[in-house]
Amino acid sequence: MLVPPAGGVRGLIHHLVTLASAAHLWLSAHVGADVEQARYTREQRQQYREKVRRDLDVFERMLSQSQFEFDKPMTGIEIELNLVSEDLGPKLDNKAILEQIADPDYQTELARYNIELNVPPRPLPGDAALELEQELRRSLNRASDKAAELHTGIVAIGILPTVMPEHFEGDWISENIRYAALNNAVLDARGEDVWLELEGPTGERIARYSDSLAPESACTSVQLHLQVHPDRFADHWNAAQVLAGPQLALGANSPFFLGQRLWAETRIPLFTQATDTRSVELKNQGVRPRVWFGERWITSIFDLFEENVRYFPALLPELSDEVPEDVFERGDIPELKELRLHNGTVYRWNRPIYDTVGDRPHLRVENRTLPAGPTVADTLANSAFYYGVIRVLAEEDRPVWTRMSFSAAQANFEEGARLGIDARTYWPGLGDVPASELILRRLLPMAHEGLERWGVSAAVRDRFLSIIEQRCLRGVNGASWQTDCVERLEARGLTRDKALREMLRLYIEGQSANEPVHTWELPTA
Template identity: 25%
Template structure:
C-alpha cells in the first residue's frame, strides 16, 4: 500500500459529516423537484446488468495440479485491458452492460455484450495464467495463504488501517477508519466466525445485479413493492454459495454438521454481518415504499459511514452529486436508483441485488430476463402477489437464503390463492414469460430466456444443491472435508470452462 492511499483516506476522514449530511438532504430536494417536473420519466422500460467475477489460477504452471483454481489477484493494468471495473478485492472484476430498451433487440444486445466482453476478458486473463469465474463465493485461497490470512491481513499507515488485499478504493478503506467504525467486524454463519478490522471479508462474494428502469418515476414504489415479493422466490432458484473456504470453519465442526446446518446462500449472511456493524444497519431487506419521494428520503436519511467530498461538474446528476455519493453505501437487497448524465437520460430504476453470479452466462441472463418480465407484467396485471404481507415477503427471503427452493416459501397466484413449491414457480415463470411477451418477445424467445430457471424447478437442483452433492460424493469416497470442498470447486470451474459462454447449468447433470 502506498502513502498516497493513506493520505487520500485521511482526506476523506477530514470531511465534515454534518455538512455532508446537509448537502445530501439539499440534493434530495433537487431530485424530488425534478421528479415532480417529470425529468425522470422516459416512457419506456430499460434494462441493464452488473456482473461480478473472481479470478483463479488456470493451473497451466502448477506442479501435479497444486494451486489449480486457487484465488489470484488481478493486475490493475489487466483490468484496464479487459475493460472491466475493479471491485472490493484485488481478485475481483466487474462488468457493467450498456442500458438497453426492454424488447427482443435489447435483450439480445445484453446477451451479446456480456458474451463479447467476457470472451475477450477470458482471452486477456488467460495470457496471465488466470481464469475469470462466475460464482457466488470463492473457496480455494491463494497459493501459500489461508483464506483467513488473505481476508484479514492489513497494515497501519499514518494511523490509517488498510486492508492489504483490497483494491485502491478510498471508500472501502475509509469504512474501517471513520469515527463511527467499530474496532472489528465479525462475519457470522453456521459454524463460521471470522473477525477482521476491515470490510475485506465481504470480498468473498460475487453477484449479478439486474436493473429495471420504470417508464414513469411516480410508479416506482409499486414496481419496488412487487420486486420485494418476487425477491424470495427468485433468490431461492439462484442459490449458489453453500460453502466457505475450509479454514474458515470452526475447528470442531464436522463435515456432517457443515452439510446439515449450512445455508444455501451464505452470500447474504456475509454481506449483512460484515457491513452491519456498530451503529450502522446498512444491508437489509427494505420496507415497502409509499411514494417515490420516500425513496429519495430513505437515501438521504440513511446513516453515513463515509462522508466523502464530491466534485460537481456540468452533468445533470452533478446537481445531486452528494446524494449519489451517499447512495454508494446505501445497500439494500432491492434499492431505488436516480441518476443520468443528462436530463434526457435521467432515469428512475430498481436495482435487484439478491442473486449470486451463476454457473453460466445464460443462467445469469435468465435472472435478468425473469426480473424484467415480472416487473413488466405483475404491476400491469395488478397481480395479487402485492397482497402478500411485507413480513411474509421478508421471511420468504431469509427462508430462501437458508434452504433455497426446498424451504417453505409463500406466494399468491393470479387467482389470489396461496400456493408454494411447483405451483408457485408455475405462476411466477408464466408471468415472467408474459411480461417478456408484452415487451415484444415471441413465445419461443421468452421461453428460451427462462428455460434455465424452469429446468431448476423441474429437476429440483440448484447450483447450491449441485455443490452439496459433489462434496458429499467426495466425502463418501474417503476424502477429508477440505479435499472434498476443493475437488468440488475444481469440478465447478472445469464444467464452467466448457459451458460459461454457450451452455447452461442444466448441461452439468
C-alpha cells in the same frame, strides 16, 4: 491452464434503445465513484449532512416538476467476477489482469481477486437476447484468454469456495482510494472488529472476527437495472421486494465460505454482517443495518431516499461544489452528488437509483439479490424471469403487496437465502408452498406473459424460461449442485479442501460449456 469460463452475465428485457456510448455513465452509481480521500473531518461530516438534506429537498421538487427520461426505457447489468490461480485459489492481482484484458467494460472491485464487468445497456426485442448470449460468452472468453496468459482464470460464482482466512490478510484490497475509504469508514463507525457468525443446515458454522471489510469481497453478485417512470417506481420496487425470495430460491449459488457449508446463498448473511456498522449495543437498540431489506411498502421513490437521510449517517462525506437549488432554478439538471453517494452506502437488496446521462435525469431499480453464475445461460434465465415477472406484478390491478405483509416478503427472502431450491414460500391465495411449486404454478406463467408484453420473441422466452422450469422440476440450482458435488467427492475420501478445489474445477468446466447448471453431471461417489 484453466479452461476459460463464460461467467454469469447480462440482464434481460425491455423494449428500449441503446445508449452504448453512455453505458459506463449509466451504470456508474458505484459506491465512492467520486471519493478523493480516505478519512474525513467532523466539519466535513456536518457539511455533508446539510448538503444531503438540501439535495433531498431539490429531488422532491424534481419529482413533482421535472421531466425524467423514459422515452427510451433501459436495462443494464453489472457482474462481479473472481480471479483464480492455477491451483484454483484466489489470484490477488486484478491490476495486472485488467491491464492484460485492456477492455474498459472490466474494472476493479473491492479485493484484488475481484473484477467487475459492466455490460452496456442495449435493446432486446425479438430474438436479440439469443445474440446477446453469444456476445457475452465471446466477451468473457476473450477476457479469460487474456487472463490465462498470466496463468489466471475468471470465475462467476456467488462466493469463491477456495477463499480462506489467509486471503484476507496483508495486501488484499484493490488499489483504489474509494475502497480504502469505505473500509476505514465501516470500521471507524463500528468502533471494533466485525463479528461474523453463520451456521448451515448440517451444523457447520463460522464464528470469527475480521479486522477489515475483506470478507465482504467474497460476495460476488449480478446487479440488474431497470429504468422506470417516477410515477411507477413504487410499483416496481414493491414488486421486486415481493420477488426477492423466489429469486434467491431459484438462483442461490453460494453454499460455501471459509471451507464450511453454510446457507444456500451465504452471500446474503455474509454481506449483511461484513458491512455492519453497528456495535452489539446498537443492534440491541434496534438501530437499522446498512445492508437492509427494508421495513415497509412504499408509495414513492422519495420514501427510500428520505429513509436514507433520516436513518443513516454518512460513511463517505465527499462534498461537491454544486449548489443544487441554483441549478434547478435555472432549469438545468442537478447531479445531486451527495445524495447519490450517500445512497450508494445504504445497501438495499433493491436499491433506488437517481442518475443523469447527458442533460436528462432518470430513475432505476437496481436489483442486487442474485449471485454471479453459474453460466451465461443461467444468468440470462434469471434475468428473464425477473424482468418478466416484475412487469406483470407491477401492472396488476390488485397488487400482490396489498394482500401480503412486508414481513412475509422479508421472511421469504431469508428462507430463499437459507434453503435455496428447497425453500418454502408464502404467497397470497396459495399459503405456504415449496418455492419451486410457486414458481411453476404462478410465477413462470407471469414471466412468459411479462416478456411477451416487452415484445420478446417466443424463441427467447422458450430458451431462457425453460431453464427456470427445469431447475424447479429437477430441484437443482448452483448451490445444490455445489453441495451435492462436494458430498460425493468427500464420500470418495477427499478432504474438504481437496473436494472444494475439485468441485470448482468441474464447475469451471460446466461454466465454459454454457450448459445450464441443472444439466451438469455429478461425480460418482
